[in-house]
Amino acid sequence: MNLGLDTRVLLNHGGDMPVLGLGVMESSGRKCVEAVKHALRIGYRLIDTAKAYGNEKEVGLAVRESGVPREELFVTTKVWISDQGYQSTLRACDSSLERLGMEYVDLYLVHWPVPQKRADTWRAMLELKDRGKARAIGVSNYYPHHLQEVLRASPIIPAVNQIELSPFLHPREVTEFCQQRGIIVEAYSPLARGMRMNDPNLVATAQKYGKTSAQIMLRWSLQHGYIVIPQSTHPDRIEENADVFDFVLTPADMAVLDNLHDGFRATGLDPSQAP
Numbered sequence: 229m230n231l232g233l234d235t236r237v238l239l240n241h242g243g244d245m246p247v248l249g250l251g252v253m254e255s256s257g258r259k260c261v262e263a264v265k266h267a268l269r270i271g272y273r274l275i276d277t278a279k280a281y282g283n284e285k286e287v288g289l290a291v292r293e294s295g296v297p298r299e300e301l302f303v304t305t306k307v308w309i310s311d312q313g314y315q316s317t318l319r320a321c322d323s324s325l326e327r328l329g330m331e332y333v334d335l336y337l338v339h340w341p342v343p344q345k346r347a348d349t350w351r352a353m354l355e356l357k358d359r360g361k362a363r364a365i366g367v368s369n370y371y372p373h374h375l376q377e378v379l380r381a382s383p384i385i386p387a388v389n390q391i392e393l394s395p396f397l398h399p400r401e402v403t404e405f406c407q408q409r410g411i412i413v414e415a416y417s418p419l420a421r422g423m424r425m426n427d428p429n430l431v432a433t434a435q436k437y438g439k440t441s442a443q444i445m446l447r448w449s450l451q452h453g454y455i456v457i458p459q460s461t462h463p464d465r466i467e468e469n470a471d472v473f474d475f476v477l478t479p480a481d482m483a484v485l486d487n488l489h490d491g492f493r494a495t496g497l498d499p500s501q502a503p
């Protein structure tokens with residue numbers, strides 16, 4: 229597998245997307261700008277933000293200061309819960325684009341499955357794609373019962389479903405549903421927010437490959453075909469998290485890591501229970 233930061237996967241309704249990017253959920257101000265610029269300098273091309281993170285302006289600024297041509301980048305943002313519904317989603321996207329200082333985003337995601345709003349929000353997402361404001365559209369935190377609703381109502385299915393996913397939380401009912409339908413699974417909190425780095429199996433695997441626990445977790449996701457968006461504001465960790473393309477976990481080691489699933493949610497949010 230000859231992979232690297234420039235490796236992309238095809239999306240079901242056209243275009244492609246890098247397999248590894250930088251998450252920026254908990255960074256703000258100049259720290260966020262510098263983290264994004266460092267990531268872009270060393271070759272990251274995917275940046276994952278959201279209205280709810282309050283740092284779209286900083287992401288836009290970092291992109292402009294980086295000098296990397298816009299067309300080389302893949303910028304994701306998301307419509308927050310309180311903005312869902314048809315007109316309000318259209319308005320929310322315009323506001324996000326204004327804050328980012330961009331004409332379009334590469335991927336616009338419905339951040340959370342809100343009951344009674346899903347159909348109208350998705351109609352707006354289709355409209356945003358038609359108008360070229362979002363090159364690709366998708367969802368986040370959708371479980372099969374949420375996805376079924378979208379699939380029934382829409383001629384265009386989500387390109388991506390961004391869910392919490394790590395060796396400790398591997399919801400196969402979601403990943404298999406998506407993979408069978410050509411929906412790319414994107415793993416958020418792929419490092420379980422750093423809370424399980426000392427797991428003995430993870431540490432033993434890391435020692436075996438001369439890698440870190442973080443790198444093993446990311447590599448495990450990539451080998452399952454999931455996109456990963458680890459977050460860090462530390463330059464050395466941003467580099468470490470990208471250095472996952474020079475080794476391959478054996479099927480036996482993948483199986484060891486598959487066995488770590490115990491349903492641990494680092495974020496505490498459980499969308500499977502959302503009606």
Ligand SMILES: NC(=O)c1ccc[n+]([C@@H]2O[C@H](COP(=O)([O-])OP(=O)(O)OC[C@H]3O[C@@H](n4cnc5c(N)ncnc54)[C@H](OP(=O)(O)O)[C@@H]3O)[C@@H](O)[C@H]2O)c1
Nearest residue numbers: 251252253276416417418419420421422442458459460461
């Ligand atoms: N769609 C959603 O609902 C949703 C929800 C949550 C997250 N997300 C997205 O997913 C991204 C990543 O998720 P996340 O931030 O929750 O968790 P994560 O990427 O699993 O973990 C981030 C944490 O791990 C630490 N870390 C990063 N690299 C490390 C390394 N190599 N070694 C040790 N510790 C390391 C970071 O600390 P330092 O910063 O101090 O390095 C930070 O505390 C977010 O930024 C966001 O873009 C989406």
